[in-house]
Amino acid sequence: MLLEQLKIELKIYLRQPLYLLFSVVMPAVSFAMFGSIYGDASYGGLDFFAAYIPGFCVIILFATGVFNVANQVVTEREHGIYKRLSATPVSMVRVMCVVIAKVFLVSVASFILVLLLAYFVFHITLPAPWAFIPAFLGTVLIALAFGFAFGALFNKAVNFSVVGMAIFTPMILLSDATLPLSIMPGYLRAIAQVNPLYRLNLLLRGAWNPEAHLVSGGTLMASIGILLLLLAVTSTAALLRWKSPK
Numbered sequence: 417m418l419l420e421q422l423k424i425e426l427k428i429y430l431r432q433p434l435y436l437l438f439s440v441v442m443p444a445v446s447f448a449m450f451g452s453i454y455g456d457a458s459y460g461g462l463d464f465f466a467a468y469i470p471g472f473c474v475i476i477l478f479a480t481g482v483f484n485v486a487n488q489v490v491t492e493r494e495h496g497i498y499k500r501l502s503a504t505p506v507s508m509v510r511v512m513c514v515v516i517a518k519v520f521l522v523s524v525a526s527f528i529l530v531l532l533l534a535y536f537v538f539h540i541t542l543p544a545p546w547a548f549i550p551a552f553l554g555t556v557l558i559a560l561a562f563g564f565a566f567g568a569l570f571n572k573a574v575n576f577s578v579v580g581m582a583i584f585t586p587m588i589l590l591s592d593a594t595l596p597l598s599i600m601p602g603y604l605r606a607i608a609q610v611n612p613l614y615r616l617n618l619l620l621r622g623a624w625n626p627e628a629h630l631v632s633g634g635t636l637m638a639s640i641g642i643l644l645l646l647l648a649v650t651s652t653a654a655l656l657r658w659k660s661p662k
Contacts, residue, residue: 421514439479470620471593481559489567490576543625551623568654615639
């Protein structure tokens with residue numbers, strides 16, 4: 417039964433080219449383009465690939481785990497799907513498990529595509545797959561949690577679109593996954609410290625090659641703490657909003 421639901425979810429996903437473009441195609445194309453231009457450059461003491469493969473993974477996490485999941489939750493809630501499901505034997509846990517499985521599959525597929533490009537085009541391999549792969553899978557779960565929580569804050573898809581774009585655009589710009597944070601003014605770098613995408617980027621960058629100490633242990637612990645705090649605040653607000661009368 418779960419597999420059948422998962423097949424349906426994947427078919428629906430593949431019929432929405434915009435989602436597929438942003439979550440699978442765009443990270444791979446952007447990686448190939450930037451890698452061909454800046455592949456020999458260094459960034460803050462890191463080579464391009466050590467700095468930006470984690471960054472492209474953050475874009476994947478945002479597109480699949482945060483934006484797409486939040487949009488799906490808002491749309492299905494607005495259409496009354498969850499209310500109708502509550503009157504059937506189908507549990508919400510099963511529905512959410514299918515969404516989680518779908519996001520995992522799409523995220524891993526996009527991640528593998530980036531790694532294949534890195535290996536066959538730029539001859540780059542993972543220095544520490546034993547650290548980076550579990551870290552990536554863990555950050556998928558964190559991104560999913562943010563996606564579910566953020567989606568639960570809204571009853572209308574139009575409201576989500578307006579507020580989401582206003583919030584998500586600076587989140588991407590201040591994630592250090594697109595524009596280098598080092599070239600930005602001090603006040604923007606300060607704001608970035610509480611940006612969950614920036615903190616996810618630091619975690620993945622640290623896991624890229626732990627023995628090289630690309631990110632200090634203190635920074636990694638601070639990132640985990642900030643992510644947990646932001647997740648707790650967002651989840652609490654989402655729970656209160658979900659239970660409040662419309």
